[in-house]
Amino acid sequence: MDHIVPMPEGFRFAAHNAGFRYKERDDVALVVSDVPAAGAGVFTKNLFQAAPVTVAKENLAAGKPVRAVLINAGQANACTGTQGLANCRETLALVAAGIGVAPDEILPASTGVIGPQLKMDIWRKEAPAIAAKLGQSSPLDAAKAIMTTDGFPKIAWGSVEIQGREVKLVGMAKGAGMICPNMATMLGCVLCDAEVAPGDWQEALAAAVDASFNAVTVDGDTSTNDCVLALANGASGVKIATQDELAALGAAVNEICQALAYMIVEDAEGGTKIIRIHVVGAEDNMQAETAARAVGHSPLVKTAMFGRDANWGRIVAALGRSGAEFNPDAVNLAIGGVPVFTAGQPVEGDLDSLLAPHMRRGEIAIDVDLGGGGGEYLLLASDLTYDYVKINADYRS
């Protein structure tokens, strides 16, 4: 077991190679809190919701404390109907029996190929082994077990001092670009040893997810299985009592989610750059998001960034067709801090010279001021490269 990542108190981990899809590596992760924990979850808005999403929502809605998170990689258990739901519940029962909790105290998540039913023969055979491994694995082992097409495991940790004591957090995520419409995109799990009211914990998670995982785009697809789950177990002995303390905890959760979301964009298939699109001056935040997403999803913008070409006309064009309402004559646009379009007019001069160092960097800032209200939005996008096309074109061959 690794001892690199500092763990929050009162959590144990198991990672196991059950063989759902991957034969050479762990493909199931179990996290158990020694004591009942506040649970929270944020789920995909895709109309097709995978069975584990439905079950996790149900278990959270029951309002009981949560004891565990169970994640398998290789099979998404999505679009699997009532059989899929029954299978999902059976996996929880199988593992619950081994670790001495109730099945509905476990939150499930799955990632992998959409359509096929879970391989229940494997689940029935391997569930005791999964439970038996509890405490023998590290958070990093768990982060590796939930990978699908990921190039590297995604894990982040941190701590925050509250009431003079240290509250620790660890988060893990999986997710790269959609390699094809059959593979799920992203999962996340955040663990924390503070005690916090479930409603507050849900709000903290939702806010952090909104500002991080929901504010990244690789190729604009949203999967049936996207979810972020979070447990807060109180094992640190710190009980969140004030709004300030809640804000401090929320900031720590946000930092974890930001780091994980950044890694997801970094791990975009074939991606070479992170495009940091910040829109201000919109009528409201929603309009700012609309404008930012039009830029971040534009293949023309994304290929230009890959090619180190500060082709700002493509950015302006994407803004114009985004549906956001603004006065074109009031728009300002800067790339890497260099103004390229001000008050709706191109900036005269040798922009390429000024932009050269910025276009070479691994992170390129695109700052848009729509010149209107106080709405703003920050989106991280990947670039679009030969390799992305190659990976996704070759997949069918």
Added chain:
Amino acid sequence: MDHIVPMPEGFRFAAHNAGFRYKERDDVALVVSDVPAAGAGVFTKNLFQAAPVTVAKENLAAGKPVRAVLINAGQANACTGTQGLANCRETLALVAAGIGVAPDEILPASTGVIGPQLKMDIWRKEAPAIAAKLGQSSPLDAAKAIMTTDGFPKIAWGSVEIQGREVKLVGMAKGAGMICPNMATMLGCVLCDAEVAPGDWQEALAAAVDASFNAVTVDGDTSTNDCVLALANGASGVKIATQDELAALGAAVNEICQALAYMIVEDAEGGTKIIRIHVVGAEDNMQAETAARAVGHSPLVKTAMFGRDANWGRIVAALGRSGAEFNPDAVNLAIGGVPVFTAGQPVEGDLDSLLAPHMRRGEIAIDVDLGGGGGEYLLLASDLTYDYVKINADYRS
């Protein structure tokens, strides 16, 4: 003329293709303040000082206000003896006559090949043309005129609100790796429209240079011509009156210098990454610097970073031979925030997985805690690549 870069008030620029070495582009830049300005300069510590370094120092030492900076690219006027000094002074006299200032009110700087005398025939012929262009060029034009082996011009700008009014600054620099021992490394020039006492201005510049240009390394060479010059002319109407105002101005100067220094490392020959080496816990800042430089200059560390290999043993080895005094059993080392060596012991576990995203980034953080006193130092270094070797190996062919 470009109008992209906001200019401080009361400065005019000229960029001109005199033909000292470059036939197709400007190779001399002149900056003139409309009113007498406080001058400051920080110069190379190389024992061989180029003629313009000696003359600029003399002119500053006279304690008079400064009116202009004159920089030529292509000829370093270094190791040129008394003839070189006379030539340098003649260039100032030639240009001074054209712009109506005294020769000793101009600070000279040169960059280029060491050894040959300045081509005075060209200077005598072109000086009037240089002066005549004043006000027709932009700061960016000037930044381009002082390039030698640079891949892109280096310019940074900013502003700071003091006494409710805006003080503007612009800085430019040239410098990439030493392409060979015959080419000078770095020049910088910072312009500001605040009024500030010359002693304070010198201190602000020296502090900023120490934390920026002196805290970067491409290949560890220091040229005969390195210098950073700065003028503060008061044209904004803001007169720095308090320590707080001076600190605010100093921070702005520091920011400009940091941005330019970063670009110099980015533009390192063949470089692909910036290595941000932060040493803390040293007996004093000097020892921290010694340790940081041993790491930043190590070809073994620099090639490992290029190869995305978190070979921390090479970092530890560099620290050990650096000459800095510390207890090996107290040393902590992290790469990209991931602890790899703690209390003098290797961290057990799958470091490569945790380090993978960090080694892919354009900037890699190496954090060293020597476990002793309060000394610290931050150094930016480039990696060492096939291309660096190729460029420098091919040069002799």
